[in-house]
Amino acid sequence: MSSEDGTRGGDAGGAGPEQLALIREAVKKARAPRAKPRTWRGAALAKELPVARVLVDKGVLHLDRYFDYAVPEELDAVAQPGVRVRVRFGAGGRTVREGRREGGSLIDGFLVERVAESDYVGPLAALAQVVSPEPVLSPELLGLARAVADRYAGSLADVLQLAVPPRHGRAEAAGTGAPPPAPAAPEPGSWVRYARGPEFLRALAAGRSPRAVWTALPGPDWAEEIGRAVQATLASGRGALVVVPAGRPAARVDEALRELLGEGQHALLTADAGQERRYREWLAVRRGAVRAVVGTRAAMFAPVRNLGLVVVWDDGDASHSDDNAPFPHVREVLELRATRDKGAFLLGSWSCTVEAAQLVESGWAAPIVATREQVRAVAPLVRTVGDGELARDEAARAARLPSLAWQVARDGLRDGPVLVQVPRRGYVPRMACAQCREPARCRHCAGPLEAREGAGALVCAWCGREEEGRHCPECGSRRLRAQVVGARRTAEELGRAFPAVPVRTSGREHVLDTVPGTPALVVSTPGAEPVAEGGYAAALLLDGWAMLGRPDLRAGEEALRRWIGAAALVRNQGAGGTVVVVAEPTLRPVQALVRWDPVGHAVRELADRAELGFPPVSRMAAVSGTAQAVADFLGGAELPSDAEVLGPVPLPVVEAGRARRVGAPPPGEAWERALIRVPPGSGAALAAALKTAQAARMARGGGEGVRIRVDPLDIG
DNA sequence: AGCACGCCGACT
């Protein structure tokens, strides 16, 4: 809302302001079209609904609205809502004197709606082209994209870029078959292990829409259990959508669905399938030829017809968060879809995120859990090695491996493979109490404290305040230590210690899918653990406290998730399955692993977050950019009255040529970041305010934008 | 981002 007309007009050579206003009015009248244009540059227009509302495919916020175009008669039939179009857009060649001529550049867009009249004052340009008659943007998908854009303070065009895959002509030309008949409702299968499992399936099959947070028992049955939930939904005549974090779990669900439903009943939507294949599968879904979908995060927008169930597996995995603006998260988008479509919702995981716990706590979803007896029957025995023991352990210091781990590995290798989980390198060191390992947090905003180079005191990574004369609120100690980073050398040494056993490694570059059930050391980074035939005999989870020292609110949750992810592949306690975790046994995530109680862990974390005003109990957004841009943005934004701004603080400068993390500033640039938090319920207002402020900045021109991220992941 | 409009000073 900028109305600074007076500044420029008032001085025009002799003419008074009234005169100028008259001139402007006259010009406007000269430009104004006849009420209903019948022709456009001599060409005939569509007789019915001659105006097309078009979403121009540019991610710029101040263009996040529709533009009206005239529909030429020859495009009338194909210019239907939802199709891709090309239009001329830009300040090309409109002059007062000459009227309109060809101008602007051709850009892509979506035809959103056909209307009888435009409320735009001025001559309409015509649609240049209808790219294809395929109505890719259904009203449901548009509504969802709109809701996601609002939730994340992003533009509709950005969301559509994620939601609608790039067109591929050949895939489009190929026809799609008729929808398959609905299958019969499934038997409950291994869902009987959960008290409310069969009930959940029955509700789906009956066409109802239950919502559940499901804590899956360790082991390989989860994929088939998801398959049965999908089958139950199909049996009710509705569609189902499953989103998993990566290609490997997608393949597992894909296989389960094929076994349960047969060929051709579902689509697999993953990024690595290639453009043509991906678009063909997506079209089959849109056209209703398949009613069930499994895929990775882009599939969260899949246009499943009559969506009856959405499923997200392992929502704690970071790849559920899209790394393109506006960074939507699969769990949040699927929550939106379940709510909008009045469908069922199933969040499943071996572990439990704080967000999942909140869904249960708030009553939005019901828990599906196994009894303690069931858990004990399936889970391995977990043993811990703390720092104290490690220090007293001569052998450990020599070989960098505690005696207990030696024993367990040796015993395990007698009758099967042994998994060794080693954290990846590259965690930023943070400060923690030297005595009790409590992470050092800021007194004012509870952000993480960092030792900055050059600065003597500790500095809060959120609000930038220096903290002096601090002592640990837990144990009173004044001594701090840096959280040092673990190494994979331990695993190599381990391999040398058991020369008779083959060593296989699975990690970033080379990920193994499965390993045989014969004795072997399997060294893996978290998330890359192969499944062992018959389960691992044992697992060693090394350098646990390096994981716990990560600069992230979710460090504890994430460590537990990764430990459980590895331990879930180990044989059960009755079959001798044993897990050794090298971490202080008093720490909350370690205790949760020992008791195999991820839900209890998440519930306690949630209580802490509520107390400290952390997400997801409050809503946070990060605003980053150059110091100037962030300051200007914050100065210009009209934030909700209950918003609290933390910072801004400088972000670490990324060295040129280094691979940078998502969301980090461009190499070499000095950026700052402010965090804004609001209480529960003000999230939508915050997103709207951020979006408005950003739009105003961009429209003013010249001003550099800031990066806005709602629900930032790495908030220290 | 790109482009037109319109104000202003400089120049034939």
Add this chain to the structure above:
DNA sequence: GTCGGCGTGCTC
């Protein structure tokens, strides 16, 4: 008078 530089604001 007329040309062209650049600061603003709009794009159907």
